[in-house]
Amino acid sequence: MMVVRSSTALACCLWLLTLVGCARGYDMNRPPSFRAYEEDAHVKMITADGVMLKVREVENYPKASLSFWSDALTQHLEHQGFAVLGEKKCFKSQSGLEGCTVRFLSPRGAEDWVVSETVFVSGDTIYLVEAAGEFERFSAVEKELDGALATFRLK
């Protein structure tokens, strides 16, 4: 009897996890140094030394293109005092979806933090892949993060 109950509970859990995974309209590969919060409705990952990554969706309203939103976001954050790190990097993901990444530097206490914003636009939805971490720790995972961003795909 106990075995039946356990197996039912396990099946329920798996079904819920599948449901959560399916609820997302997108997905992306996990960079090797990151670990994912599997139960979260959105993609949410973290490294051992605290570099964080999270994806969220916002409404594409007023409806605009990728370059419009990436430029608007850059200007907004610059206006707030963030310093742009390098240049805006626009790319096409492996699934053919176009995205743009802009990275900013922000003082936080005695540290400098990198705030990375990657924008994908599809129909009425803007997908924001946000990552943040202390500069040196972020720099250590920057390449694998870029690799994972290239795997961003819509379901």
Add this chain to the structure above:
Amino acid sequence: MLHLEASRLFLAAALVSGLVVPTALAEPTERPRAPAPTPSASAPASTAGTAPPATGTASASGTAPPVSGTAPTTNPPPIDEQRQTALVAQMTLKVKNATDARKNVVAAVRKRGGYPMLVTDTGVELKLPPAALSDFLEWLGKRGLVVDKSMERADLTLDIAKLEGQLKSKRTILAELRSFFDSSDVEATLQIERSMADLVGEIEAVKGALRVLRDRSEWALVSVSFQFRKRERIEYAKSQFEWMNSVKLDRFLQEF
């Protein structure tokens, strides 16, 4: 009282006889300059300055080009070379390894004839010859991500010329005061002595100010920071696009 007056008289006499030379009258301690003009070419203080002779011949200026009995054969230096400017550059550079970057920066500045003034965990302050500045900044910009940079240039020519003029006129007055000793009674001698003491103090102050200005014009100051400190805190600015107002580091960290 008598003893005090006697000592002042002795000092005045010593000044006149050349036994005691006030530092302001001693050989100037400034950096090497253009050779002094011939004795006959001494000029009033108001003409002292750094301007070249208008005609290319021996000038009455205290900083005239060397004259050895013949007219100079070279043309006056271009306008830019006559200007004495202070250069101050600042750069915020993000690097993966600040310790290595600091060592490399110090080595690079020494290679270009400069030296570090202050080295800390978060940055370095350097002095280097102005001619090497642009090359150094170009090299520096390739060492990491340039977050912020600025350069200031201040023209010190007028300030230096004014101080040189002041120095020359004060020295002239001091020399004239010395000549009054011969025909002065005790009371006048004491008054002259007081005036001379004041003047020597003023001359020293002008010489100090001149040294500072010349140092600023001879060395470019470069401040390199490996930490972004331009704004200690991010200012809130509302966007017209509602979702952008939620793009904040604090919110991201709280909601994570």
